[in-house]
Amino acid sequence: MNKAITAGLIFLFTLAVYQPAFAGPAEDRRAFVAYFESRFPDIPFAEYANGIYAIDQDARNQWIEIEEFPPYEFAVDQGESLWQEKFADGKGYSDCFNSSKAGVRQNYPRVDGLSGEVITLDMAINLCREQHGQKSFEFGSEEILALSAYIAFESRGNVFNIIVAEDDPQALAAYEEGKRFYYSKRGQLNLSCADCHVASAGQYVRADRLSSSLGHPTHFPVYRSKFGSMLSLHQRVAGCIRDVRAKPFDLQSPEYRNLEYFLTYMSNGLEANGPGARK
């Protein structure tokens, strides 16, 4: 065989097997949902918003008992009174969130048109405070958890509608970063988010069953019985990162915000059902 033919064959072969690593977000999401639907054919799509309780019946029964009177109601109450406080300039949170608390949760995170940064709900709360001359809250503080719990509660039933505009390079870049983070193995245990929450969803890790990533962000913040307090999505992710024995990032770091953007986009179409109660 002469060299020209060989080169030609290699070229054709490359064309045939080469698939761009970049699939569009909409295509990603269809594949993501389809994976879980074929893996758990008995679970209706809407149920994924309930996390592990969509999969584990004994745990679900206990969760239903907790939901009889969930401890996060104290946080919702506290959040409501914080929401009603007026800032020094006479404005309040409702001035930042288009006068309405309802219809907020399901639109976060979003990408800021100017900075190109992913803005999460927790961040938006602080940006609102700063705009009106207030000191921002520490991420993970009782106040910001209470406010986000209240906003989530008031947004219940609205359907997640995260926008990754295919003609917005900044949004696409943030989405891709989140996707890369999600699928990359990390830490001493060399595990990716997907290793546990896609490939092994529903399986046991010691005594715990792994939740499915479809629906992960819908119910945050949550009241964690383990800590007896509210917990943000980023605090939960930091827990996972620690569990694979990697050094966690700061709450609201670009890494976690991009991840939240990707993950929440994957859960588009599910109801916002926070705050939640978890073990």
Next chain:
Amino acid sequence: MASTIKVKTKFLGDVVQVKSLMQHPMETGARKDPDNGFIIPAHHITQLIFTNNGKQVMVANFSTAVSKNPYFSFSFKGAKAGDTLIISWVDNIGEKGELETQLK
């Protein structure tokens, strides 16, 4: 100041169902402070009392083994809409919480 007690009541025929949630750490006295390693002293509700129109309808005695932010529900007969239900707790260091509500 928000109350440390939340309550939900519901009539089921002549029975009223009372569900209550208290905000309380329920420290066992055996737990160490993760920051400094010192034992956190026991701090828990000892009694939770429900009084409907001046009549006691439930006395609950708690040890430290009732979960943090305790939940308790029970039902009683003989009440009518508009009755005044008082829920009060006292803990082992003398702190108190109380909530008054109208049955509906």
Next chain:
Amino acid sequence: MQVTKRAFLQAGVVLLALAVLPRKLLAAAWPQKAFSEPEMNAALVGLFGTDVTTISDKITLKVPEIAENGAVVPVTIKTSLQNVESISIVVEKNPRPMVATFEIIPGTLADISSRIKMAETSNVMAVIKTMEGIYSTSKQVKVTIGGCGG
């Protein structure tokens, strides 16, 4: 007669209640001894004067098979036994087994729910004191060491 005596006591409590309401708590003393005993039989003796209970199928004890979290185990106890005076929750292997005891006042249903802490896998015992005797039923609840919280 027991019933008369009870009714009389009840009337007394109401009178007292009217006298000191609304701020004072008027219940019987918190059963400190029963709550501090490290051993189940002693805890039962501390509360009832005896550790002998009659196993009854008229008690419904609803607990999970495997606790999601030993710090928050939902428990529901109800009974069709008559003349119930109290309902108690006892966790055999807790450092102090007596968890809670509820006084069932006439008019109040013998049907309660709460959430309790369990130190390890153990039998959970529902103890019902009636005018006739002391009855119980038990179920095992497994408490596991978690993995990563799901």
Next chain:
Amino acid sequence: MITRLILTLLFVSQPVLTVSAEESKCFPPGEQNPASSPGNQKQHFEQQFSAAENLRQAAASAGAEWLKTESLLISAREEAASGNWNLAVQSTAKACQQAELALQQAQYESEAWKSRVIK
């Protein structure tokens, strides 16, 4: 029942992270303690420590630092301060190895993640 509690997690096949002795930028712990003089021990430790710290920082900027690397280095510093050179050197070597593996992991993952995307 017991089988339900047994670890049933089945992970997809994983690359084995290794760095060969020739490629390693870490000082092997065995060669670190000639014990000729206290001054020498300190000097060797400092060299080893800064190699480890540089690698840790490189792993951190790749977003790939492992959980305990930094605390291993902190305890190495403490051991060195109290003159426990052997322990100091061992901790540093462990930290250095972790940082190197973390970097290798990050490098491998820069392409490998793409193959895991659900399609």
